[in-house]
Amino acid sequence: MKTASELLRTEGLTKRFRGLVANDSIDFTLKAGELRCVIGPNGAGKTTLISMISGHQQPSNGAIWFQGQNITKLSIIERARRGISRKFQTPTLFDNLSAYENVELAVLRTGCPPRKRRSRILEVLDLVRLVDLADTTASTLSHGQRQWLEVGLLLANDAILLLLDEPTAGMTVEETASTGRLIRRLGQELGLSAIIIEHDINFIRNLQAPVTVLHLGRVLVEGSFHDIEHDEQVRSVYLGDQ
Amino acid sequence: MKQRTLKHRSLLGTTPGDLLFSEPGAALIVFAILALLPVFFSGYMIYILPQYMLFGVLAMSLGLLWGFAGLVSFGQAGFFALGAYTMGLSMKSGGGIIDPAYLGLLLSLVVGGILAAAVGYFLFSAGVRGTYFVLVTLALSIMLEQIAVSQSQITGGWNGMFIDRMSLNLGPFGKISLFDDAPMYYVILPAVAIIYVILYTITVTRFGKILNGIRENEDRLISLGFNASLYKTGVFAISGAVACFAGALYGTHANFVAPSLAGVLFSTEVVVWVAIGGRGSLLGVLLGGILVASFSNYLSAITPEYWQLVLGLLFVAVLLYFRGGVAGAVAQLVNARRAK
Known part of the structure; x- marks a missing residue:
C-alpha cells in the first residue's frame, strides 16, 4: 500500500x-x-x-x-x-449517542451505500476495539475508549x-500500548x-x-x-x- | 469481525419489534383515540380540538428544530400567523383557476418554507448560533406582528381579518361543506397525522441523524466534512413550512386571524408546550401542544389574571425536574421496565 x-x-x-x-x-x-x-x-x-x-x-x-x-x-x-480528519486534544464526540451512532454519523458523510453501512460501522468499531460497546453511550465510555472512538470516527470518515x-x-500504560499498535496498523495495513x-x-x-x-x-x-x-x-x- | 445484535433505539428507546412501546405504536393509539372522539362527543369539544391539534403541529415544527437539531426558535408563532394571513388573503382573492383554500394551503407551505430558508441561509451562513439565533427568531416574530399591524389595508391591522371556512373541493364530484365541526375535524385530523408521519420519517432518515449530530456537537460534525449550515437551513425551512401550513388550516378553522397570533406571548407558549411535552419525541410534543393549550384555555377561564403565572411555574418545574419533558419521563419508565 x-x-x-x-x-x-x-x-x-x-x-x-x-x-x-x-x-x-x-x-x-x-x-x-x-x-x-x-x-x-x-x-x-x-x-x-x-x-x-x-x-x-x-x-x-x-x-x-x-x-x-x-x-x-x-x-x-x-x-x-x-x-484530512482531525482528532482533538480532548475527545470530541457526540456524547449522548452510542458508539455505533457516533461512527454511523461519520460513515454517513462518505459514499458508503446503505446496505453496507452497518458492516462498515462494525468493522471500524472492531478496529478500535469497541465493537462490544457499540450500544454504549459515548459519554459513559472511559477516557481511553473515548479517544479510540474519536479515532474510529476519523477512520469511518474515509480519512487519508x-x-x-x-x-x-x-490513557493507562496498557491503553497507550494498544493505541500504539493501532496507529502502526493504520499505517502498515491501511496505508494511512x-x-x-x-x-x-x-x-x-x-x-x-x-x-x-x-x-x-x-x-x-x-x-x-x-x-x-x-x-x-x-x-x-x-x-x-x- | 464479531457479529452481534445491536439495539436500534427509537425515540422512546425501544427496539423496532416492540411496537406497542415504541413511538409509532403510541402514535397509532393516540390517532385512533382522536378519530373516535367525534363518535362520543360533540359541541364545543369537537369544535375546539382541531385548533389544539394544529397547535400540536406548531409544537412539532419547533420540536423538530429544538429536539432534533438543537435550534430553539421563538419565531414559530410568526410562521403560524403568516400561514393564517396567507389563507385569509387567498380566500379573499377567490383563488382563480385553483380552489382558494387549496391555493392558500399550497402558498402557506411555499411562503413559510421560502421565508424560513432565506432567513436560515443568511443566519447560519453567518455563523449565528445558540442564544443569538433565539434572539433573531424572536425579532422575526415581532417583525411579522408589526407588519400585520402596519399593513392594515391588507391585513385589517389590530382588528384582524375574517377568513371563510374552507370547503373540500372534489372537482367534478362537487364540494363538501366543512361548515359543521365534525367534517372539519375529519379533514384536520388526517392532515395532522400525515404531518406527524412525515416529520417522524424525517427524524429517522439520514437527514434526521445528521440533525442529531448537529444537536450533539456541531463542530465535530463540521470536522467530519458535513455542511452543517445547509442542514440547519433545510430543517428550518421544513419547520417554517409546517408551522405556516398549520396556521393556514387554523385560520380557516377559527375564521379569524389577528396580529397577536404572531406575538411574543404566543411564541413563548409554543416553547412551553414543547418543553412540557418533551422535545425528544414528536408525539410528546404534539400531545404537549394539544393538552397544554387545552389546559391554558381552561386556566384562563377560571383564573384570567394568573393563568400565565401557573403556566410559567409549570414550565420552570418541568425544566428543573423533567428536563426531557413528559415524553422523556415516559421513555425513562419504559426503558427501566425493559431493563428488568
Whole structure:
C-alpha cells in the first residue's frame, strides 16, 4: 500500500496571533502512508500547525499542499472531504449517542451505500476495539475508549491523513500500548498517513516513526527517534536526560 | 469481525419489534383515540380540538428544530400567523383557476418554507448560533406582528381579518361543506397525522441523524466534512413550512386571524408546550401542544389574571425536574421496565 509519493507539504507556514508568532515559516513534508510524530515543549506550536492543516486556523503566511493541490484557502469541510480528519486534544464526540451512532454519523458523510453501512460501522468499531460497546453511550465510555472512538470516527470518515493531537493523553500504560499498535496498523495495513502530536516519549520511541521537533514555532530538527534523542539541542530544550 | 445484535433505539428507546412501546405504536393509539372522539362527543369539544391539534403541529415544527437539531426558535408563532394571513388573503382573492383554500394551503407551505430558508441561509451562513439565533427568531416574530399591524389595508391591522371556512373541493364530484365541526375535524385530523408521519420519517432518515449530530456537537460534525449550515437551513425551512401550513388550516378553522397570533406571548407558549411535552419525541410534543393549550384555555377561564403565572411555574418545574419533558419521563419508565 505504501508509496513514496508526497501527500502533504507546507511552505513557509506562519501563524501570528497579534505579536506572538506561533508558527514561523514551517516547511514540512509528509509522504503517503507515513506516520510522523511532532514533539516539542508546550507552546512550541504543535497544535497550531495541525490546526492550520485541518483548516481550523488560517495561516498568516505560507501555503499548504495536499495531494498536489493547494488547499490553503479551503474550509474545514472541504479539507475533511478530501480526507484530512482531525482528532482533538480532548475527545470530541457526540456524547449522548452510542458508539455505533457516533461512527454511523461519520460513515454517513462518505459514499458508503446503505446496505453496507452497518458492516462498515462494525468493522471500524472492531478496529478500535469497541465493537462490544457499540450500544454504549459515548459519554459513559472511559477516557481511553473515548479517544479510540474519536479515532474510529476519523477512520469511518474515509480519512487519508489523520491529525492526532495527543491520542494517548489520559490513557493507562496498557491503553497507550494498544493505541500504539493501532496507529502502526493504520499505517502498515491501511496505508494511512498520520501526524501525531505526543508528549509520551516511550510511546514515540515504540512507534518507531520519524520525528519532527518544534521549538518556539520553528522546526528545530527532524529525523528518526534515535537521532532525535541523541541530539544535543533537543535534549536541551525538551527531552532533558530522559 | 464479531457479529452481534445491536439495539436500534427509537425515540422512546425501544427496539423496532416492540411496537406497542415504541413511538409509532403510541402514535397509532393516540390517532385512533382522536378519530373516535367525534363518535362520543360533540359541541364545543369537537369544535375546539382541531385548533389544539394544529397547535400540536406548531409544537412539532419547533420540536423538530429544538429536539432534533438543537435550534430553539421563538419565531414559530410568526410562521403560524403568516400561514393564517396567507389563507385569509387567498380566500379573499377567490383563488382563480385553483380552489382558494387549496391555493392558500399550497402558498402557506411555499411562503413559510421560502421565508424560513432565506432567513436560515443568511443566519447560519453567518455563523449565528445558540442564544443569538433565539434572539433573531424572536425579532422575526415581532417583525411579522408589526407588519400585520402596519399593513392594515391588507391585513385589517389590530382588528384582524375574517377568513371563510374552507370547503373540500372534489372537482367534478362537487364540494363538501366543512361548515359543521365534525367534517372539519375529519379533514384536520388526517392532515395532522400525515404531518406527524412525515416529520417522524424525517427524524429517522439520514437527514434526521445528521440533525442529531448537529444537536450533539456541531463542530465535530463540521470536522467530519458535513455542511452543517445547509442542514440547519433545510430543517428550518421544513419547520417554517409546517408551522405556516398549520396556521393556514387554523385560520380557516377559527375564521379569524389577528396580529397577536404572531406575538411574543404566543411564541413563548409554543416553547412551553414543547418543553412540557418533551422535545425528544414528536408525539410528546404534539400531545404537549394539544393538552397544554387545552389546559391554558381552561386556566384562563377560571383564573384570567394568573393563568400565565401557573403556566410559567409549570414550565420552570418541568425544566428543573423533567428536563426531557413528559415524553422523556415516559421513555425513562419504559426503558427501566425493559431493563428488568
